[in-house]
Amino acid sequence: MLIAIDPGHGGKDPGAVGAHLLEKDINLNISLKLREILVQRNIDVIMTRDKDVTLELQPRCDIANNSKADYFISIHANSFKDSDAKGTETYAFSKNSIGNKLADHVQKAIVSTLNTVDRGVKYADFYVLRYTDMPAILIETAFITNKDDENLLITKPDLFALAISNGIMNFLSITDANWAQQDLIKLKELGIIVDYHDPEVCVKWGELAAVINRVLEVFKK
Ligand SMILES: [Zn+2]
Known part of the structure; x- marks a missing residue:
């Protein structure tokens, strides 16, 4: 910077x-x-x-x-x-x-x-x-x-x-967070996450497990 x-x-x-x-x-x-x-x-x-x-x-x-x-x-x-x-x-x-x-x-x-x-x-x-x-x-x-x-x-x-x-x-x-938002948008497009998320909000274990499983499914295809 x-x-x-x-x-x-x-x-x-x-x-x-x-x-x-x-x-x-x-x-x-x-x-x-x-x-x-x-x-x-x-x-x-x-x-x-x-x-x-x-x-x-x-x-x-x-x-x-x-x-x-x-x-x-x-x-x-x-x-x-x-x-x-x-x-x-x-x-x-x-x-x-x-x-x-x-x-x-x-x-x-x-x-x-x-x-x-x-x-x-x-x-x-x-x-x-x-x-x-x-x-x-x-x-x-x-x-x-x-x-x-x-x-x-x-x-x-x-x-x-x-x-x-x-x-x-x-x-x-804030612009750093915006940069991470691009990654979140990509995950949403791939169907790995369902909703749009605030980059600063913490993830629960259940959500993490669901995200990992969806990633594995994307790789299987
Ligand atoms: Zn001046």
């Missing part, structure tokens, strides 16, 4: 500017902490940048595509001319995609951990979402232009990273 982390902006491009923070710095801060947590959880990470350098959008996609990363996570902070605007939103390229599922989990994890306003999962034709080969999301962690949100970003960057990591891990455990 290889995850590409993309800290938005950098170098000559500060991104959004808050009263105390530059977006490029908080993006990098959260991204480096996210890398640390994911590596501890035995997930390989590649960074599009790990220091304050200018990086165009295509090279960011190239780094992820060339390394054949499984998922792409772009980290940003939001801004708006009205300083009342606040909260978290996560973008996927299209609805009902794998990226959409990943975005759902990450959005939920951030909002429930940080108590930020839930602005929901959104869809956008952003460059890094379009030109990456793998499922990709772009997280707008919080509003740098809002006093409460900026304070959260200043005081709790570790918690943002932990929440994002938890969202990713929740998503991965």
Whole structure:
């Protein structure tokens, strides 16, 4: 499992500017902490940048595509001319995609951990979402232009990273289950199991015996 982390902006491009923070710095801060947590959880990470350098959008996609990363996570902070605007939103390229599922989990994890306003999962034709080969999301962690949100970003960057990591891990455990579901569908097609089953549910001895006998019958044919 290889995850590409993309800290938005950098170098000559500060991104959004808050009263105390530059977006490029908080993006990098959260991204480096996210890398640390994911590596501890035995997930390989590649960074599009790990220091304050200018990086165009295509090279960011190239780094992820060339390394054949499984998922792409772009980290940003939001801004708006009205300083009342606040909260978290996560973008996927299209609805009902794998990226959409990943975005759902990450959005939920951030909002429930940080108590930020839930602005929901959104869809956008952003460059890094379009030109990456793998499922990709772009997280707008919080509003740098809002006093409460900026304070959260200043005081709790570790918690943002932990929440994002938890969202990713929740998503991965569910897609693993989906992978096992393909095996269950195959067994059902062969008549070895009768009903569709949740991959996480335990099997009774009677059911196991029945399954083994049906397997033997399939082999006899
Ligand atoms: Zn940004």
